[in-house]
Amino acid sequence: MITTFRAVTARDLKLALRVGGGAGVGVIFFLAIVTIIPFAVGPDLPLLARIGTAVLWIGALLASLLGLDRIFASDQDDGSLDLLLLSHAPLELIAVAKAVAHWIATGLPLVIIAPVLGLMLGVEPRALAAVSLTLLVGTPAVTFIGLIASALSVALPRGGLLSAVLILPLAIPLLIFGVAATNAAVVGEIPFGTPFRLLCAITLFFLVLGPVAAAAALRHVRE
Amino acid sequence: MPLIDLANPRRFQQLARILIPMFALAAAILIGVGLVMGFRAPADYQQGEMVRVMYIHVPFAWLSLGAYTMMAIAALGTLVWRHPLADVAGKAAAQIGMAFCFLCLITGSLWGRPTWGTYWDWDPRLTSVLVLFLLYLGVLALWRAIEDPNRAGRAAAILALVGFVNVPIVKFSVDWWTSIHQPTSVMRLDGPTIHPSMLTPLLISAAGFLALFLTLHLAAMRNELLRRRVRTLRILAAAKAKA
Numbered sequence: 487m488i489t490t491f492r493a494v495t496a497r498d499l500k501l502a503l504r505v506g507g508g509a510g511v512g513v514i515f516f517l518a519i520v521t522i523i524p525f526a527v528g529p530d531l532p533l534l535a536r537i538g539t540a541v542l543w544i545g546a547l548l549a550s551l552l553g554l555d556r557i558f559a560s561d562q563d564d565g566s567l568d569l570l571l572l573s574h575a576p577l578e579l580i581a582v583a584k585a586v587a588h589w590i591a592t593g594l595p596l597v598i599i600a601p602v603l604g605l606m607l608g609v610e611p612r613a614l615a616a617v618s619l620t621l622l623v624g625t626p627a628v629t630f631i632g633l634i635a636s637a638l639s640v641a642l643p644r645g646g647l648l649s650a651v652l653i654l655p656l657a658i659p660l661l662i663f664g665v666a667a668t669n670a671a672v673v674g675e676i677p678f679g680t681p682f683r684l685l686c687a688i689t690l691f692f693l694v695l696g697p698v699a700a701a702a703a704l705r706h707v708r709e
Numbered sequence: 710m711p712l713i714d715l716a717n718p719r720r721f722q723q724l725a726r727i728l729i730p731m732f733a734l735a736a737a738i739l740i741g742v743g744l745v746m747g748f749r750a751p752a753d754y755q756q757g758e759m760v761r762v763m764y765i766h767v768p769f770a771w772l773s774l775g776a777y778t779m780m781a782i783a784a785l786g787t788l789v790w791r792h793p794l795a796d797v798a799g800k801a802a803a804q805i806g807m808a809f810c811f812l813c814l815i816t817g818s819l820w821g822r823p824t825w826g827t828y829w830d831w832d833p834r835l836t837s838v839l840v841l842f843l844l845y846l847g848v849l850a851l852w853r854a855i856e857d858p859n860r861a862g863r864a865a866a867i868l869a870l871v872g873f874v875n876v877p878i879v880k881f882s883v884d885w886w887t888s889i890h891q892p893t894s895v896m897r898l899d900g901p902t903i904h905p906s907m908l909t910p911l912l913i914s915a916a917g918f919l920a921l922f923l924t925l926h927l928a929a930m931r932n933e934l935l936r937r938r939v940r941t942l943r944i945l946a947a948a949k950a951k952a
Contacts, residue, residue, distance in 0.1 A: 634868075638851065638868060652851070652868060654843070655840050655847060655875075691874075695871065699867055699871050702867055703867045706788060706864075707860055
């Protein structure tokens with residue numbers, strides 16, 4: 487089982503990082519979102535510093551939506567999904583392996599680039615540390631919610647836009663507690679730990695629900 | 710009658726033919742009585758006449774949660790028990806639940822303007838109901854995106870079950886967080902905190918809207934079955950024309 491897990495993760499990582507994989511596009515998109523914000527609200531650094539952490543969270547959330555529908559769709563297109571379904575390993579495990587690979591290829595770069603983009607918005611160092619930490623905990627949950635939408639959209643001819651619509655309502659709690667924890671670290675009305683622990687709990691919840699629901703979707707929706 | 714007997718569409722149609730007029734009549738009488746009693750009930754000492762929005766807003770709110778719960782149970786019926794009518798019931802509940810949820814948001818917003826001074830506030834209760842509305846839209850979008858009704862039903866069922874996490878959040882949002890929305894005042898362990906003169910019309914009106922929901926739900930299920938039959942007949946006709 488561990489061998490299957492490693493094999494699937496390594497294969498997906500390789501596919502994502504090589505030509506045509508599109509691993510870097512999310513980071514470029516994130517950069518583009520952060521760049522257009524000052525044009526929309528005006529280059530007012532105190533204001534940007536105040537909304538900066540929220541901008542980083544929204545940017546990372548939108549950027550991690552990119553390509554989520556491809557987790558299973560590309561395997562469906564080239565037929566390797568059938569082989570994965572026929573393998574002895576449980577489908578849930580394969581789903582976890584694919585999500586982990588997808589997060590390492592697209593989610594982790596967003597977490598790493600976030601503090602740099604935060605500097606452009608004039609976010610203060612404490613908030614930068616908090617936003618990085620909350621994104622590190624929160625983005626895996628987005629990937630695992632996306633896993634469900636991706637498995638559901640395998641049945642669709644064009645899943646891209648629909649899967650974003652399905653993911654966003656479920657990702658709202660992450661945004662609420664991610665931004666709340668970041669603000670708590672800066673303003674300090676409530677301790678950072680309270681919303682942060684709730685964020686961790688939501689992430690753990692989706693780490694379990696995501697693969698189970700995705701595997702159920704693959705079994706039931708594909709015929 | 711055991712639930713499995715309803716798997717036969719003809720038997721369901723027969724039952725629907727009897728039940729739809731009965732529920733419709735019950736809905737007309739109960740909503741009529743409930744609303745008239747609501748207009749005769751005393752005005753609120755703070756809100757004045759505006760409190761009468763309650764007699765339609767609260768039933769819509771209860772039923773939008775109830776319809777989602779029904780959709781989730783139907784989803785279990787689709788995936789676990791493979792009941793042939795479960796996905797039809799789920800789709801009908803999604804459509805009507807979406808409409809009721811929308812009406813709940815609209816009436817709440819019209820009630821909020823004179824009493825809270827705003828049409829909308831990003832408050833836990835309001836936000837979680839808005840998320841409920843988005844989940845309904847997501848489920849319906851998924852239904853529309855897949856052509857084959859059986860596959861669409863299974864996909865929508867999985868999404869409905871995943872989205873069910875939001876239902877307890879809506880229910881308990883007013884108890885867990887500070888909210889401008891009032892806390893639970895009817896279904897409480899220590900008894901309702903509304904005065905009987907307002908509670909009675911509210912409950913009658915809620916029963917009426919429940920009957921309305923059941924009427925619409927059965928009618929929507931019947932229409933969906935007919936729609937599927939038309940679809941099958943068209944496919945058969947097309948296949949015959951080709952051959």
